[in-house]
Each structure stands twice: as C-alpha cells, then as structure tokens.
Amino acid sequence: MAALTTHLLTVAEVIAETPDARSIVFDAQLDYRPGQFLTLRVPSDECGSVARCYSLSSSPHTGDRPQVTVKRTADGYASNWVCDNVAPGDTIEVLAPSGVFGPKHYDHDLLLFAGGSGITPIMSIIKSALDQGHREVALVYANRDPRSVIFADRLAELAAAHPGRLTVAHWLESERGIPALADLVDLARPHADHDVYTCGPQPFMTAVTEALTELGVPRERRHMERFVSLAANPFERLEQAAAKAAAKAAAEAKPLETAVVTVQLDGATHTVDWPVGDVLLDVLLDAGIEAPYSCQAASCGSCVYKLVSGDVRMDADDPLSEEEKADGHRLACQSHPLTEKVEIAYE
Ligand SMILES: Cc1cc2nc3c(=O)[nH]c(=O)nc-3n(C[C@H](O)[C@H](O)[C@H](O)COP(=O)(O)OP(=O)(O)OC[C@H]3O[C@@H](n4cnc5c(N)ncnc54)[C@H](O)[C@@H]3O)c2cc1C
Known part of the structure; x- marks a missing residue:
C-alpha cells in the first residue's frame, strides 16, 4: 500500500x-x-x-x-x-x-x-x-x-x-x-x-x-x-505514526548509558546492569559472579569469554589473535558495551 x-x-x-x-x-x-x-x-x-x-x-x-x-x-x-x-x-x-x-x-x-x-x-x-x-x-x-x-x-x-x-x-x-x-x-x-x-x-x-x-x-x-463523511481521521493517524517514528529515532539517537548483560558461567545464567564506563570484569565481580581473571591488564587472557549476541568494544585486546576475535572471543577486563543488550558465555 x-x-x-x-x-x-x-x-x-x-x-x-x-x-x-x-x-x-x-x-x-x-x-x-x-x-x-x-x-x-x-x-x-x-x-x-x-x-x-x-x-x-x-x-x-x-x-x-x-x-x-x-x-x-x-x-x-x-x-x-x-x-x-x-x-x-x-x-x-x-x-x-x-x-x-x-x-x-x-x-x-x-x-x-x-x-x-x-x-x-x-x-x-x-x-x-x-x-x-x-x-x-x-x-x-x-x-x-x-x-x-x-x-x-x-x-x-x-x-x-x-x-x-x-x-x-x-x-x-x-x-x-x-x-x-x-x-x-x-x-x-x-x-x-x-x-x-x-x-x-x-x-x-x-x-x-x-x-x-x-x-x-x-x-x-x-x-x-x-x-x-469519513468516520476516521487519517490526518491524526499520520500524526500518531510520525510521533512514534520521532520517539523511536530519539531513543536510537540517545547515547547508551547502561546495558544489560546476560552471562552464562558454570551452568548458571546471570543478568546484570552494565554501565558503559565500567569494564565487564568489574561489573561481574561487583555482582558476586565468580568470573575468571588474573592480570586485569590485557596481558594474560585469563578473563576471555565468548560474545553470543550484542556488541562490545575493548580498550586493549593484545592477547587475542584475529581468529579468536573473529570467533567472538573478548577480554572481560577490557570490555565496554556498545549495544543495549549483550549476551556472553564463558567456555
Ligand atoms: C469521495 C467523496 C467525494 C466527495 N466530494 C464532495 C464534493 O465534491 N462536494 C461536496 O459538497 N461533498 C462531497 N463529498 C461529501 C463530503 O465529504 C461530506 O460528507 C459533506 O460535505 C458533509 O460533511 P459535513 O461535515 O458538512 O457534514 P457532517 O457533519 O458529516 O454531517 C453529515 C450529515 O449527518 C448528520 N449528522 C452529523 N452528525 C450526526 C450524528 N452524530 N448523528 C446523526 N446524524 C449526524 C448531519 O446532520 C448531516 O445531515 C464527498 C464525499 C466523498 C466520500
């Protein structure tokens, strides 16, 4: 139509x-x-x-x-x-x-x-x-x-x-x-x-x-x-559609402040808020989730996890090869969310 x-x-x-x-x-x-x-x-x-x-x-x-x-x-x-x-x-x-x-x-x-x-x-x-x-x-x-x-x-x-x-x-x-x-x-x-x-x-x-x-x-x-005479008002329907589109665009344009991350670890699933300024490892440890880690400085690779859905960025990613990154591997001590929802798994 x-x-x-x-x-x-x-x-x-x-x-x-x-x-x-x-x-x-x-x-x-x-x-x-x-x-x-x-x-x-x-x-x-x-x-x-x-x-x-x-x-x-x-x-x-x-x-x-x-x-x-x-x-x-x-x-x-x-x-x-x-x-x-x-x-x-x-x-x-x-x-x-x-x-x-x-x-x-x-x-x-x-x-x-x-x-x-x-x-x-x-x-x-x-x-x-x-x-x-x-x-x-x-x-x-x-x-x-x-x-x-x-x-x-x-x-x-x-x-x-x-x-x-x-x-x-x-x-x-x-x-x-x-x-x-x-x-x-x-x-x-x-x-x-x-x-x-x-x-x-x-x-x-x-x-x-x-x-x-x-x-x-x-x-x-x-x-x-x-x-x-028309019973409905198509102008109002158009206005409502335009208002909805504007609200959606505004929501999309708003910078992300806090994401929600779902974590699969040792057979359990945890869901926690993830402020964009914090690295994932800190968020998980603060929430009492016993995520693996060691150096916390992108050197050892102990905190590696797999990204299942959503997107993240890393401050540094030295221990990871290009193949590992292509496979979805990321470092928890360096990760910040880029999308509202992120799903990860520890293997
Ligand atoms: C494709 C199309 C083309 C048209 N082209 C023309 C055109 O070229 N020229 C033209 O003059 N008109 C045309 N019309 C008609 C026009 O759209 C209007 O229907 C017409 O002008 C009457 O609208 P109105 O708001 O003045 O009357 P309305 O307020 O809609 O009232 C219409 C009638 O219903 C009665 N009424 C209103 N409310 C109620 C109620 N609550 N309960 C009971 N009765 C009620 C009124 O007393 C009146 O007799 C066209 C319509 C269509 C669909």
Whole structure:
C-alpha cells in the first residue's frame, strides 16, 4: 500500500457558485485524474480536526488550477465551515488526490448522471473528455431548483462550444418533482450503450441504478461515486505514526548509558546492569559472579569469554589473535558495551 502523504495548499480564490456552494481554487500543481478527490483537514474546536473528501471539479487537462467544490450539508460541520471560513491566502492541509471514479480513457461515449453537488467529479470528467476525446458526452443533471444548479453557465458554454458532443438535460424538482424511475429510463434510453458515471444523493443513485438495470446496462459499464463523511481521521493517524517514528529515532539517537548483560558461567545464567564506563570484569565481580581473571591488564587472557549476541568494544585486546576475535572471543577486563543488550558465555 502506498504511504499517505499530505500537502499544504494555498487558497488562491473562493468562488460563490450558488447560494449554497463554494469552489475553493488552489494555487498549486497537483497530479490527479478526472473524478479523483482531495481529503481536506478541517479544524474543529471540539476534536482538533475532521477529515472530509471533496472531489476536484477542475480538469487536469485544461490548464485549470486545481479546485474542489463544496456544497453546504444541512447541519453538517465541515461543509459549512469551509463555506463560511475559507478565504484567499489561507492554507489547507490535504491528502494526495485519491479515488478510482472516472474513465481511464476517452474512447467510449459517456452518459453522466449528477444530482446536486454530485456534479463536481462529473464536471472534471466532462471537461477532460471534451478536451482529450472525440466521443459523445450526455449529462443528466438533477437539482432542487434553478438557484441550486452548480456550474449552470459553464455547462451551457461547454455545450455551445462542443455542438453534437455535449448534451445537457437539466431536471429541476421545483418544476417536475423528483425524477421517477420511468423518467430516468426515458432519459437514459438514447444513451444506453454509453459508459455510465453517476454521482449524487443515495436515493438518486439508487433510482439511476434501477433505470440502468431495466435498460440492461451491464455492471462493468456502470460507475458510481458515493458522497459520505469519513468516520476516521487519517490526518491524526499520520500524526500518531510520525510521533512514534520521532520517539523511536530519539531513543536510537540517545547515547547508551547502561546495558544489560546476560552471562552464562558454570551452568548458571546471570543478568546484570552494565554501565558503559565500567569494564565487564568489574561489573561481574561487583555482582558476586565468580568470573575468571588474573592480570586485569590485557596481558594474560585469563578473563576471555565468548560474545553470543550484542556488541562490545575493548580498550586493549593484545592477547587475542584475529581468529579468536573473529570467533567472538573478548577480554572481560577490557570490555565496554556498545549495544543495549549483550549476551556472553564463558567456555
Ligand atoms: C469521495 C467523496 C467525494 C466527495 N466530494 C464532495 C464534493 O465534491 N462536494 C461536496 O459538497 N461533498 C462531497 N463529498 C461529501 C463530503 O465529504 C461530506 O460528507 C459533506 O460535505 C458533509 O460533511 P459535513 O461535515 O458538512 O457534514 P457532517 O457533519 O458529516 O454531517 C453529515 C450529515 O449527518 C448528520 N449528522 C452529523 N452528525 C450526526 C450524528 N452524530 N448523528 C446523526 N446524524 C449526524 C448531519 O446532520 C448531516 O445531515 C464527498 C464525499 C466523498 C466520500
């Protein structure tokens, strides 16, 4: 799994798209695919922050600056915070673009269903398909009333600029009520052989799915993006992981003061603390362990032991040959620990 990465993006512009929706335009270069989303970190007095996903409504292919479009959710925390507080010059922490909603190529005709704020990833797909492909794009776009239609003017401009390629069928509940299954079937029927991408409120997506099923559109040509609030906060998980890594690095960087040595001698095992400034022989004798020794000056070799694990350094090692040292032999009267844990044996 790829590691999560965060970016700090500067807000270049905030566009009031409708009374209830704002586009947040970023002054940034982002590598993303049409249909992908950013996860924004939204500050909260209660819990530090919450994380929410917002689809990019810009296209990576048309020279747009990256932007997300946020619609207020009734009684929702983050969407209202973004619409009320974000201003040009602010910085927002985001996770790298993510998601798999959106065509991998533009060789097929597209039928796109959007309901309300569901237009955001669909808008990115429309602009990209018109720019990158040559096929038809048919949009069915449902909204409460004319005031709540996000990107109404931009869609009209695109349709005018691409006659015969982009068709937009608006459905306004204020005029025709919530679209019934039969309405959706009628709207989809002329495009039933297209690849279908749907994003909107759950009841809308359920109804579209039923209509497509009725028309026999196979599952592999139907794609959906669900707008839900994240229950977990990936930013906090990242912070905890970073704090753990920092604590581990600090512990590793701290100079060793006392090691623990485990000694096997005459069939018994002893474990004692070993301050780095003391030689092993003194530590063992002070602990009442009857380790062998004689000169205590690296001359005789009587205190030789075998290093089993961990590492030590010796002040002097004259009596030991290179082969003996390679075999793990060390002198207790000259040894200081280099690792937190050392295991030795007297043979
Ligand atoms: C991939 C993806 C892309 C998305 N793209 C967009 C986009 O482009 N534009 C967009 O506007 N949104 C988008 N969303 C939705 C967005 O992430 C948020 O879910 C949405 O903005 C609502 O968040 P909120 O914090 O405002 O609401 P929340 O505070 O999460 O509340 C959501 C609803 O739940 C209710 N609620 C909250 N807490 C409780 C509780 N304790 N008990 C019962 N009910 C509760 C609220 O009243 C509200 O109706 C996307 C979601 C996903 C997953």
